[in-house]
Amino acid sequence: MEGTLITLIGNPNVGKTTIFNALTGLKQHVGNWPGVTVEKKEGEFEHGGKRFHVVDLPGVYALTAYSIDEKIARDFIVREKPDLVVDIVDASNLQRNLYLTLQLLEIGANVLVALNKIDLAEEKGIKIDPRELERVLGVSVIPMVASRGEGIKELKDAILKNLGRKPEPVKYPNFEPYIERLIRIIGLDGRLVKEYNPRWLAIKLLEGDEDAKGIVGGSPLRDEIMRELIKVKKELQKKHGDIELALADERYGIISKIAESAIVEREERMTFSEMLDEVLTHKYLGIPIFIGVMWAVFKFTFDVSAPFSDIIDWFFSWLGDSVGTHISNDALSSLLRDGIIAGLGSVLVFLPPIAFLFLAFSWLEDSGYMARAAFVMDRVMHRFGLHGKSVIPMIMGFGCNVPAIMATRTLEDEKDRLLTILVNPLMSCSARLPVYMLFAGAFFAGREGTAITSMYLLGIGLALVIAWLFRKVIFKGEPSYFIMELPPYNRPNWRAIIGATWSRTEKFLRKAGTIIFAGVVVVWLLSVTGPGGYLGSEALENGALLSKSWVAVIGHALQPLFSPMGWDWRAGVALFFGFIAKEVVVGTLGVLYGVGEENLPHVIAASGTFTPVTAYAFMAFVLIYVPCVATIGAIKGEAGWKWALFAVVYELILAYIVALVIVGIGGALA
């Protein structure tokens, strides 16, 4: 690897990614709950004429071999031997964070401590003297407030200055003689000593760590080491009982002493986080507040974004008109007007609500409320066979299912995780919003809000029922144990919120410029050509001509499938192409209904191809049927092909059944 390798490590939610982004200028996902980063991220920066390669690891509480995350982090440090390990310590939670610091020092890593969130510590009434902490730990300590960019420069300088150091190991008085005895024998194997820190191996052997046993198992001195280990362990057990526990106790003893000398002042206060938690995690008030918060988020998304959508709508109809009058070549003018402007325009009108949705969710993620949502919903989730932590990916699913499915990695249990992944596409993502808004506007004018809300509720309801069903049939058993740290609430950190909103909106724009663009161009092309050749732009205005086009061929082939729901062939074509990305459903309808001057909802409502009932069934079908290509890819990546295929199949069946039921009930009522 080129340059100097440094890695960022620390407990979950201490601000590793915030620091990583500040160092490298990248924009990785930051959020205020433990377990945002689920995959190691890499980046680079230059300082003092040197090139640094930085790795951001998922948060860990310790370096045992019991959990996958911890094992990955530990293997990275043991195997890759980074030149410097920046241990990010949350100042508002010093004791717990130092547990990891001690373990890093045990490994013999070159540790530098970034003491982050000192603002939060002060708010809690805790004052820490960084120089004193430096003295007792024997490594450099840089105080910082990463979210405001304070201390980044000092951190860079310290990184430069601390290269090539070797901190003193921490001494465990009650265990020293025993550790020494093991080290003496391990030290005889030159190869082992070169690869690993013998002191670390000795401690891990005492703890009964399987990996350490494996490492020693490859040594020619294996038998001697094991014999000594058994002897030492027996003596220790007589003295302390369970060795692993006794060592943990020893570490906490040392930590208490360190904290005592480093924390110079402590007041007890009722922090505003505690006051909010008293209410937001209340047994009866918690869930109604959660529902209220979700409603407010969507109210904000729809009502406040409306004028901006009108501006975009107005812009595209103006553009369509001027292209129509200024370009005389029929094919080109039609491609621009009927294909790109009508198709892409009908999707981009929804840019404002989508951006506002991202804004609201970025704020929610920054606020610290997500962890509380998991807390209050744990009971409900449990009833349906899901885990409390499943709530976070489910809420994220309202934005986009792809990162939501990645976020399921915070679930330790494989069954819980698979279940959460499989139902996630039922959480209605932002790409489905255009379809709802279009159809609600066309067929449920005046009650759009209720119609759209009911779609979201339908999605949530189905997700819960399906989860319950799968738990009964496929993933038998109980959801695993729930342990989660609740981070303090943040006052809105606008820099982070706007940054996150922009990077998500940008992704949507990029998707509009590539996949959705390609989708509508293909649909246009297939509409103006047919088995008999080029039909001319008139096809999009003349029904008889359009029925000779390729889209009509596809549509009519699909029609038998959709005729029970009463949808015409154009709906079939839209659903067919919507598989690429659900916005394309709207884009396709925009092309097929030849929207020039009038807006799409009016045209569709006036065309008579849908009744309110079949339109509602269509909305539900779009909600449920096959996840988009990117989501299928994410499921495949997280759970494998088999489950991705399973998700596609079950959702298609479910969508079909639900749409039929809606049409059936609607027909009976009418």
Next chain:
Amino acid sequence: MVPLAFLDEGARGKIVRITGGHGILARLTAMGFGPGREVKVVRNQMAGPLLVASGDAQVAIGRGMAMKILVEVE
């Protein structure tokens, strides 16, 4: 010795034993909730998870899990 889940809000206790496997034990210990730690129950509403504090750390612990953490009440 009683399960943590039985403590009232505001009660303090000392963790004595954690049953339910080494993985859970190691995780809780690393989070500051291992045997020997003093803990305070911040929230226990006799349904849903508990909120438990040890030092400055605060975690939510599921009711099932909290039944497996045995504490000595002071």
Next chain:
Amino acid sequence: MKGGVSPKTLKITGAVLGFLYLIYGIVETLSWFGRDVSLGVSPTGDIFVGFALLTISAVYLTGLKRAAEKDGRAVAYIYTGAILGMALGALALLVMGADAIEAYLLHSEDFIGWSPLDDVTSYLVLGVLSLAAYLPVKDVSKEPLKVKA
């Protein structure tokens, strides 16, 4: 007693705002069922508004109950109730701003004859009133309960 706010203040704010939110919560809920009762402002007809107002009312009233029981945590309910109420009020202001853009800048058909007063909803007014509940308790978290060296 915690944080220097008198229990009497907590009781009065809890009672006044708790009942105001309760009344308007009921009015909004009734309006969804098609029974419009107008108490100063016209109801929105949105069931979720009714739901949100009733929830905030419950938060304030729990604060009142805790204060009556001399429980130090009462202040948390008044504080949180005020924050939720103000947040909802801020949302109403944003919606009003968006509608103003529609009416005055874009001259949209649907907004002909719109006036800002049309968007003065119950939760906007109550949000402003919640400010009165917030001010006395806003600094509670800055006052130490105990000092350890």
